[in-house]
Amino acid sequence: MAVPLRAEAIVKHFGAVTALNGVTVELRRGEILGILGDNGAGKSTLLKIFTGYQRATSGRLLIDGQETVLRSVDHARALGIECVYQDLALANSLSVYLNLFLNREIMWPGPLRLVNHGAMRHRARELLADIGVHIPSVDLPAERLSGGQRQAIAVARAVNSQARILLLDEPLAAMGAREAGLIIELIQRLKAKGDLSIAMIMHNYAQTLEIADRIVLMQRGRITYERETAATSVAELMEIVRREYRGQDTV
Amino acid sequence: MGHFDRRDMLRTAGLAGTLALLAGDAARAATEGAFPSHPKWRLVFVNHVTTNPFFVPTQNGIKDACDLLGCTYQWTGSANADVAEMVNAMNAAIAAKADAIAVPIVDPHAFNAPTAKALEAGVPVFSYNADAPPGSDNKRLAYIGQDLYQSGYRMGERIAATVDAGLVAIFIATPGQLNIQPRMDGATAAIKKSGKMIDVQSIASGPTVNEELSRIRSFYLGHQDLKGMYAVDAGSTQGVGEVMQQFNLPSKGVHAGGYDLLPKTLELIKAGFLDFTIDQQAYLQGFYTAIEMFTFLASGGLTGPADINTGLKFVTKDSVGPYLTSKTRYEGSSLQPQIVARSGPISG
Amino acid sequence: MNHHNAVSLRERFLQWREASILVVALLLIVYFEWANGDFLLSSASLQNLTQYIAPAAIIACGEIMLMIMGEIDLSAGMVYAMAPFIMHFAAETGVPVPLAVVLGVLAAASVGLLNGLVTVTLRVPSFITTLGTLFLVNGFTLTISAGTPADVPGGTALAQVMGAWGYSEILWALAVVAMLHVILRHTRWGLHTTAAGANPTGAAEAGIAVHRLKIGNFVLTAALAGLTGILEAFRISSIDPQAGGNQIMFLAVAAGVIGGTSLAGGSGTIIGGLIGAGVLGVLSDGLTLIGVNAFTFNIILGLAILAAMIFNIHIVRLARGGGAE
Numbered sequence: 001m002a003v004p005l006r007a008e009a010i011v012k013h014f015g016a017v018t019a020l021n022g023v024t025v026e027l028r029r030g031e032i033l034g035i036l037g038d039n040g041a042g043k044s045t046l047l048k049i050f051t052g053y054q055r056a057t058s059g060r061l062l063i064d065g066q067e068t069v070l071r072s073v074d075h076a077r078a079l080g081i082e083c084v085y086q087d088l089a090l091a092n093s094l095s096v097y098l099n100l101f102l103n104r105e106i107m108w109p110g111p112l113r114l115v116n117h118g119a120m121r122h123r124a125r126e127l128l129a130d131i132g133v134h135i136p137s138v139d140l141p142a143e144r145l146s147g148g149q150r151q152a153i154a155v156a157r158a159v160n161s162q163a164r165i166l167l168l169d170e171p172l173a174a175m176g177a178r179e180a181g182l183i184i185e186l187i188q189r190l191k192a193k194g195d196l197s198i199a200m201i202m203h204n205y206a207q208t209l210e211i212a213d214r215i216v217l218m219q220r221g222r223i224t225y226e227r228e229t230a231a232t233s234v235a236e237l238m239e240i241v242r243r244e245y246r247g248q249d250t251v
Numbered sequence: 252m253g254h255f256d257r258r259d260m261l262r263t264a265g266l267a268g269t270l271a272l273l274a275g276d277a278a279r280a281a282t283e284g285a286f287p288s289h290p291k292w293r294l295v296f297v298n299h300v301t302t303n304p305f306f307v308p309t310q311n312g313i314k315d316a317c318d319l320l321g322c323t324y325q326w327t328g329s330a331n332a333d334v335a336e337m338v339n340a341m342n343a344a345i346a347a348k349a350d351a352i353a354v355p356i357v358d359p360h361a362f363n364a365p366t367a368k369a370l371e372a373g374v375p376v377f378s379y380n381a382d383a384p385p386g387s388d389n390k391r392l393a394y395i396g397q398d399l400y401q402s403g404y405r406m407g408e409r410i411a412a413t414v415d416a417g418l419v420a421i422f423i424a425t426p427g428q429l430n431i432q433p434r435m436d437g438a439t440a441a442i443k444k445s446g447k448m449i450d451v452q453s454i455a456s457g458p459t460v461n462e463e464l465s466r467i468r469s470f471y472l473g474h475q476d477l478k479g480m481y482a483v484d485a486g487s488t489q490g491v492g493e494v495m496q497q498f499n500l501p502s503k504g505v506h507a508g509g510y511d512l513l514p515k516t517l518e519l520i521k522a523g524f525l526d527f528t529i530d531q532q533a534y535l536q537g538f539y540t541a542i543e544m545f546t547f548l549a550s551g552g553l554t555g556p557a558d559i560n561t562g563l564k565f566v567t568k569d570s571v572g573p574y575l576t577s578k579t580r581y582e583g584s585s586l587q588p589q590i591v592a593r594s595g596p597i598s599g
Numbered sequence: 600m601n602h603h604n605a606v607s608l609r610e611r612f613l614q615w616r617e618a619s620i621l622v623v624a625l626l627l628i629v630y631f632e633w634a635n636g637d638f639l640l641s642s643a644s645l646q647n648l649t650q651y652i653a654p655a656a657i658i659a660c661g662e663i664m665l666m667i668m669g670e671i672d673l674s675a676g677m678v679y680a681m682a683p684f685i686m687h688f689a690a691e692t693g694v695p696v697p698l699a700v701v702l703g704v705l706a707a708a709s710v711g712l713l714n715g716l717v718t719v720t721l722r723v724p725s726f727i728t729t730l731g732t733l734f735l736v737n738g739f740t741l742t743i744s745a746g747t748p749a750d751v752p753g754g755t756a757l758a759q760v761m762g763a764w765g766y767s768e769i770l771w772a773l774a775v776v777a778m779l780h781v782i783l784r785h786t787r788w789g790l791h792t793t794a795a796g797a798n799p800t801g802a803a804e805a806g807i808a809v810h811r812l813k814i815g816n817f818v819l820t821a822a823l824a825g826l827t828g829i830l831e832a833f834r835i836s837s838i839d840p841q842a843g844g845n846q847i848m849f850l851a852v853a854a855g856v857i858g859g860t861s862l863a864g865g866s867g868t869i870i871g872g873l874i875g876a877g878v879l880g881v882l883s884d885g886l887t888l889i890g891v892n893a894f895t896f897n898i899i900l901g902l903a904i905l906a907a908m909i910f911n912i913h914i915v916r917l918a919r920g921g922g923a924e
Contacts, residue, residue: 102805115790361835
């Protein structure tokens with residue numbers, strides 16, 4: 001059976017700048033893939049191509065073995081690819097449940113196209129309970145939530161949309177240890193539910209090795225290292241990265 | 252503990268004596284007054300340019316009349332000729348049970364309904380400074396102000412007497428506005444009647460003084476063969492005068508004149524750049540209107556109302572002197588109450 | 600963090616963001632009623648008061664939608680003056696009056712479209728764009744009208760509905776407010792407007808067509824401004840090229856801000872805009888009624904607005920501090 005997502009020889013230019021220089025990587029069914037690398041390595045760009053937000057300059061994407069050109073974010077979503085960006089795409093002044101259903105609102109039937117607040121509130125509570133996220137009230141405006149709660153809402157929103165492939169951009173950024181722990185548990189619960197393949201861009205090697213099944217390391221638009229997490233360690237990863245710095249020094 | 256010495260006694264006596272005298276005077280004044288006691292009637296004056304210096308003497312006139320007659324007044328309306336604001340102010344005055352209302356009718360229709368409403372509610376309405384056009388449905392009781400058409404006609408006669416032939420430009424700030432358009436109409440009619448080969452062009456100069464100056468200047472530069480530049484409102488008159496001065500046009504045989512007594516206009520008349528300006532006597536527009544309101548109210552509506560023509564006076568280089576040298580509340584350059592001395596023969 | 604299920608009534612009132620400005624409005628009404636007994640309790644004065652409130656309330660609805668998105672329309676006052684003239688000229692050429700009214704509003708909407716396209720596709724800040732269209736539309740109006748006032752088209756029945764009857768304008772205002780409130784809180788258009796204002800990148804990432812939304816709100820604001828101009832023209836039976844202008848635009852924006860919409864964008868309230876217009880209307884009407892003279896009028900109005908805003912902000916701070924976790 002084909003893997004849910006495979007990228008082959010992806011190249012992306014932004015004018016004179018080459019962000020991706022021939023990336024080949026796949027996301028296997030039911031796994032958590034960690035994407036590591038320094039700033040400017042091309043991780044976010046790669047993610048944006050997977051979500052349909054950007055188009056690759058060359059290379060191909062295979063979804064479930066089928067070569068696909070993603071026309072838009074909506075197209076990617078229709079294929080079951082959901083993404084949680086670093087800024088979380090939350091509207092601070094809107095309540096939790098409205099954020100959860102942003103652009104996927106539940107409507108009343110009829111020509112007036114009014115949104116169904118009651119149904120959304122109810123479904124929001126159900127969903128949060130389902131994935132084990134505790135928020136005091138779904139009516140709270142998003143700005144009143146802590147960093148970890150906001151991240152949880154953003155992830156819940158992606159999950160709510162019947163995602164099969166979940167992409168997370170730095171989900172643990174700017175989070176204290178306790179909150180990071182809660183999010184890690186959430187991601188593990190999601191994986192345990194089955195049929196969700198998750199790719200995460202991460203910065204913290206220790207956290208990555210704790211959750212991910214497999215990691216890839218990106219350096220300057222290329223994947224330079226790929227390993228099952230069980231077969232590698234933080235020390236080894238840091239050595240590879242150090243080699244890159246030293247390589248730059250001697251130039 | 253008081254030290255009651257002779258000086259204190261004298262001082263106290265003096266104070267008491269003065270007070271007694273004043274009280275006696277006041278008592279005498281009351282019995283000598285023409286009108287018995289009446290409520291302090293509230294006279295509401297709505298205006299289209301409430302902050303325009305032209306109307307400062309008008310407000311002085313209203314105040315003097317009110318002080319004389321024991322009434323109060325309110326000066327309200329719009330600062331920038333917004334008719335809707337003026338209508339709102341009139342309606343507010345009616346709702347607040349004003350005793351009388353005066354308004355310049357600067358729009359042919361907008362004031363008809365509020366005027367009718369006021370009259371129905373028993374509030375007399377007068378127009379001042381600008382009147383409804385002939386044939387209008389407006390039911391105001393009387394108009395106090397300059398006969399606009401007539402003043403324009405007289406100006407037109409003067410123009411025809413000064414200019415024999417050629418292009419004459421007449422500037423008007425906002426065409427169609429009822430307090431200045433009739434002047435333009437009168438002037439044009441008089442010039443046409445004179446039969447002279449004068450080509451009259453009516454030019455809109457804009458509602459603000461700065462704009463007016465630029466437009467007048469541009470017009471002159473595009474028509475440097477013109478024979479006369481005139482204006483029917485205060486700002487345009489000043490603009491015409493300044494352009495006459497800037498290009499030294501009197502020496503080229505160009506004539507100019509206009510309306511109202513802006514200080515710069517008066518200076519330019521004295522310096523010979525403007526032939527004349529027309530004084531519409533803003534003080535009287537306030538004073539006489541307030542008096543009319545009072546007599547109407549005092550007599551229960553039996554006396555008055557009557558139209559009052561506050562006249563038009565040509566102010567020329569010969570007669571402009573006193574206007575420049577004195578600062579009086581009658582012309583708006585001072586707020587002090589005063590009696591102005593006069594001497595010498597009275598010129599027409 | 601303490602969240603009881605039964606939140607106290609007082610707490611709930613304070614957290615309702617329009618509460619503070621409603622308190623201000625009520626205090627002002629009480630004051631003016633005390634200072635001048637005719638303020639509210641006669642039909643003439645009530646009708647009068649509504650005529651002070653209605654125009655700013657209608658235009659405020661549009662400006663609020665734009666302010667939520669971090670934009671503004673400075674040309675609204677000029678569109679207000681232009682639309683009745685378009686209606687007038689259409690009627691003169693024989694178009695039936697109701698259709699002429701529609702054409703006037705459409706002409707206004709087209710200015711909004713221009714504002715939206717320039718702001719969104721050419722990426723000019725809306726302040727600049729609408730400043731430009733302000734002058735453009737003003738000049739256009741002066742030109743087509745030759746600076747001269749015009750008559751409203753005949754037909755008294757339609758005129759009564761479109762503003763001549765004393766209470767018609769406030770009824771229009773209430774209808775517009777109700778409609779926009781529903782749109783803002785209960786339709787995707789409104790919710791997405793708020794989201795796009797709070798987090799434009801995020802909203803785009805969520806797949807919201809932010810550009811289309813913005814242009815739509817510009818069109819909406821201009822159309823409402825044109826409608827207001829037409830209503831006012833029928834009310835005073837005259838179409839005036841000097842009408843409206845920047846004064847009404849500032850009043851509308853002020854009504855929105857006083858009512859609780861943030862100038863910085865991200866959140867807003869239509870009901871608050873109505874109450875804000877109410878505060879401004881109560882002040883203007885009340886000060887005129889108690890006999891304040893023109894020269895001191897603006898001083899007092901300015902001070903009163905400042906006081907209202909300061910009071911409003913501090914109540915909000917109190918509510919946030921008291922009711923938050």
